[in-house]
Amino acid sequence: MPKTDKILLSGNAAVAYAAMDVGVAFFSHYPGSPVTTIESSLKKLKDQYHLPVIFNDALNEHVAALSAMGASFAQAKSMLVMKHVGLNIAADPLVYAGYSGVKGGMVVIVGTDPGANSSTGEQDVHWYAKAFNFPLFEPTNIQEIYEQVFEAYTLSQQYEIPVFIFIPVELAHTVASVQRLPAKKNKLNFRFEKDRKSYINVGQRAVKNHEILLDKIKQIAKLKTGTTFFNSKAKFGIITRGLAFGYVLESILKLGLQEHVHLLQMERVYPINQDIIISFAKNKTEVTFIEDQDGFLEIMVKQLCFNELDCTIHGKDIFPAYGALRLDSIQYYLSEKFSLPVSKPQQWNFDVEERLGTFCEGCPHTASYYAIFDALDGVDFVLGGDIGCSSLPPFRADWLLCMNAGIGVSQGIALVSPNQLVISTGGDGSFFHGGMISLQSAVENNINLIHIVFDNQYVAMTGHQYSPSQGNGFQVEHFLEAIGVKWFQVVDVFEKDGLQNAIKTAATQTGVRVIWAKGACALVTASERGKKAYEYKVFIDSDRCGDCTICYEKLACPAIQKDEHGFFFSDEHLCVRCGVCKNICPKEAISFISN
Amino acid sequence: MKEERNILIAGLGGQGVNTLYAILQSLLLKAGFSSKGAIFKGGAQKRGSVYAMIRIVKDGTLENHFSPMIPEGQLDVLIALEAYEALRYSRFYHPQTSLLVNNHRVPFFNERYQKKTSPDPIKTLQTHFKNLIIQDFNSLSMNLLETRKMVNILMGLAAIEQKWIPIEPTDFLDAAQQKLSLPYNDMLILMKEINV
Numbered sequence: 001m002p003k004t005d006k007i008l009l010s011g012n013a014a015v016a017y018a019a020m021d022v023g024v025a026f027f028s029h030y031p032g033s034p035v036t037t038i039e040s041s042l043k044k045l046k047d048q049y050h051l052p053v054i055f056n057d058a059l060n061e062h063v064a065a066l067s068a069m070g071a072s073f074a075q076a077k078s079m080l081v082m083k084h085v086g087l088n089i090a091a092d093p094l095v096y097a098g099y100s101g102v103k104g105g106m107v108v109i110v111g112t113d114p115g116a117n118s119s120t121g122e123q124d125v126h127w128y129a130k131a132f133n134f135p136l137f138e139p140t141n142i143q144e145i146y147e148q149v150f151e152a153y154t155l156s157q158q159y160e161i162p163v164f165i166f167i168p169v170e171l172a173h174t175v176a177s178v179q180r181l182p183a184k185k186n187k188l189n190f191r192f193e194k195d196r197k198s199y200i201n202v203g204q205r206a207v208k209n210h211e212i213l214l215d216k217i218k219q220i221a222k223l224k225t226g227t228t229f230f231n232s233k234a235k236f237g238i239i240t241r242g243l244a245f246g247y248v249l250e251s252i253l254k255l256g257l258q259e260h261v262h263l264l265q266m267e268r269v270y271p272i273n274q275d276i277i278i279s280f281a282k283n284k285t286e287v288t289f290i291e292d293q294d295g296f297l298e299i300m301v302k303q304l305c306f307n308e309l310d311c312t313i314h315g316k317d318i319f320p321a322y323g324a325l326r327l328d329s330i331q332y333y334l335s336e337k338f339s340l341p342v343s344k345p346q347q348w349n350f351d352v353e354e355r356l357g358t359f360c361e362g363c364p365h366t367a368s369y370y371a372i373f374d375a376l377d378g379v380d381f382v383l384g385g386d387i388g389c390s391s392l393p394p395f396r397a398d399w400l401l402c403m404n405a406g407i408g409v410s411q412g413i414a415l416v417s418p419n420q421l422v423i424s425t426g427g428d429g430s431f432f433h434g435g436m437i438s439l440q441s442a443v444e445n446n447i448n449l450i451h452i453v454f455d456n457q458y459v460a461m462t463g464h465q466y467s468p469s470q471g472n473g474f475q476v477e478h479f480l481e482a483i484g485v486k487w488f489q490v491v492d493v494f495e496k497d498g499l500q501n502a503i504k505t506a507a508t509q510t511g512v513r514v515i516w517a518k519g520a521c522a523l524v525t526a527s528e529r530g531k532k533a534y535e536y537k538v539f540i541d542s543d544r545c546g547d548c549t550i551c552y553e554k555l556a557c558p559a560i561q562k563d564e565h566g567f568f569f570s571d572e573h574l575c576v577r578c579g580v581c582k583n584i585c586p587k588e589a590i591s592f593i594s595n
Numbered sequence: 596m597k598e599e600r601n602i603l604i605a606g607l608g609g610q611g612v613n614t615l616y617a618i619l620q621s622l623l624l625k626a627g628f629s630s631k632g633a634i635f636k637g638g639a640q641k642r643g644s645v646y647a648m649i650r651i652v653k654d655g656t657l658e659n660h661f662s663p664m665i666p667e668g669q670l671d672v673l674i675a676l677e678a679y680e681a682l683r684y685s686r687f688y689h690p691q692t693s694l695l696v697n698n699h700r701v702p703f704f705n706e707r708y709q710k711k712t713s714p715d716p717i718k719t720l721q722t723h724f725k726n727l728i729i730q731d732f733n734s735l736s737m738n739l740l741e742t743r744k745m746v747n748i749l750m751g752l753a754a755i756e757q758k759w760i761p762i763e764p765t766d767f768l769d770a771a772q773q774k775l776s777l778p779y780n781d782m783l784i785l786m787k788e789i790n791v
Contacts, residue, residue, distance in 0.1 A: 008625075173635075253661075328666040345689055352713070355642060
């Protein structure tokens with residue numbers, strides 16, 4: 001075990017260190033930004049210090065949640081990690097975790113993303129704390145992340161209830177110095193003890209367990225819920241939580257408003273201690289809630305303290321529910337409120353396009369999308385997109401929503417609009433996450449669609465986590481046959497015309513057709529690429545080039561660029577020599593030449 | 596050093612920004628500065644906009660009570676590893692912001708099929724800002740070290756040389772060497788570049 005001294009940690013690494021120091025025995029997760037690296041950090045610590053942590057790299061959040069519950073039922077201290085939208089997938093089992101309770105302690109770490117920095121949505125998941133009746137901690141800095149993991153396990157074990165900790169994108173990657181706590185001793189032997197009263201939730205037993213859960217929440221609500229700062233006699237109060245606390249604190253100090261403001265930071269955001277709120281607000285004429293997203297605290301307090309507060313309450317009437325909360329907007333608000341001079345900076349408004357990302361050089365998806373549009377040129381078709389690398393850049397498919405929205409939405413369209421050719425897409429990560437069930441459903445309902453699985457052999461977008469398509473017994477042909485897919489082809493996307501021909505053939509068939517498009521992620525074949533780059537490079541012969549722009553616009557490989565004279569060239573430092581541009585050039589102007 | 600220094604590193608894709616951010620933030624904290632930082636990686640594996648913020652505060656009142664987020668109009672130092680990205684965060688700039696910009700442009704993908712062209716970022720910057728250093732760090736990196744992967748290190752070094760960041764150049768190079776396992780010869784070239 002390492003010494004418990006001060007170290008520099010990112011928010012995600014702080015969770016991993018806390019998990020090690022608090023003695024987490026079971027870790028399950030589904031990768032998703034911004035909390036993906038918690039798992040890799042803890043695995044490094046496991047290797048370094050031979051930690052007795054058991055990992056479950058689940059294929060979706062539903063399984064991750066259930067396995068964390070199971071481990072905790074068997075007395076193990078379990079940790080469950082996912083991103084905010086993953087909580088929607090895990091919601092079904094987690095709602096029961098409150099009813100059943102847990103035994104060994106269970107903490108659920110959720111990465112949140114106000115501002116949708118690395119997500120398809122900025123959904124406010126605070127409401128799940130109320131829906132599940134899980135206590136919720138919200139740290140304001142890296143030290144608090146570390147300490148709240150300890151606090152959450154103490155609470156979880158004492159009340160036999162899962163506990164949430166939400167970590168926003170701003171904190172997940174922030175680096176700061178952390179003072180570690182003395183490590184707790186690991187429990188090594190576990191055993192599931194039967195407790196049907198808790199674990200079988202049906203009929204009146206479910207009602208009873210609900211009552212027990214609500215009683216636990218009532219008891220937890222009485223515990224310390226927050227910390228106050230500055231002048232308790234001030235007529236103006238601010239209640240805040242999470243990252244917003246740092247913004248508010250800095251703004252008050254910078255503007256010198258310490259005498260004019262009473263500040264309440266809610267470290268535990270749910271359940272709320274009613275007495276603390278009433279006591280805080282009793283001498284105030286006005287209380288403003290400064291928090292991001294929907295205004296969970298404001299709404300919960302208004303509900304909890306209905307008819308108990310005499311002061312005016314502000315919150316979401318001032319700070320918007322969309323986007324990330326900004327430090328300057330809080331400073332402007334407080335400056336105007338206290339009639340302080342406001343010096344708004346000179347604003348520049350430069351026209352800069354949003355960079356929505358693109359495929360990497362040599363990415364198999366570049367070749368796949370080219371093949372789809374090439375094969376179906378002139379055909380009326382819809383193209384369902386999915387979450388993951390295959391959705392970058394997002395303008396290729398016709399929608400980009402949630403995991404497996406490709407094959408799911410496609411089924412509805414195919415049923416009501418039979419004259420359109422419906423093609424759904426999704427990565428292998430999505431397929432194993434839930435896409436295989438969607439495919440089976442399409443087969444059972446004999447829906448007319450072509451489903452293309454982009455198999456790059458990894459859950460690539462979140463850091464190349466393992467995908468069952470790499471092997472370990474999964475045989476795609478056997479699987480597709482077994483679930484009743486009548487027409488399918490497995491193709492190599494780098495093979496000339498392979499995917500185009502498969503799509504053209506599939507389009508002449510009916511029912512569920514599956515094309516399994518294989519091509520390894522370009523980022524994990526670096527050593528192979530290095531060898532090729534040493535031997536040869538791509539040459540575009542400008543004399544032969546017909547300026548059709550297929551390689552530049554339709555394939556849109558980032559390595560193919562235009563020089564100042566308008567001639568196309570392949571940037572040899574970016575090009576990975578995948579050869580797709582060479583395959584598609586109608587003038588055969590692209591070739592490999594020796595270095 | 597003035598009481599507060601706000602630094603923003605902007606780039607594409609992430610590795611360059613991430614490495615420079617990690618080196619600078621570690622050195623600042625080890626040197627005893629009250630410094631906070633955050634990195635925003637976005638959803639893209641490649642060529643998405645990525646930026647990192649570092650705030651150094653030397654103020655008895657604030658002590659450690661400040662957020663890692665830079666308020667609008669209060670940026671002191673920008674290190675832009677790509678030219679268009681130097682324009683993206685202009686809401687943070689003030690007229691005296693020091694801008695270190697790599698004169699290397701990565702075109703926008705939508706220009707390939709929308710036939711749209713973006714305005715010249717360098718001309719725009721030159722029109723609006725005085726405290727501006729523009730250099731082709733890609734070429735410099737290629738010429739010195741035969742790789743483009745050292746652009747972030749060279750730009751970090753340049754910002755330190757300008758005294759925009761309170762770190763010793765040798766400490767920075769040591770940290771870079773440890774982080775990136777740089778060959779000894781590369782270190783010698785970089786040390787010569789800064790006349791160490």
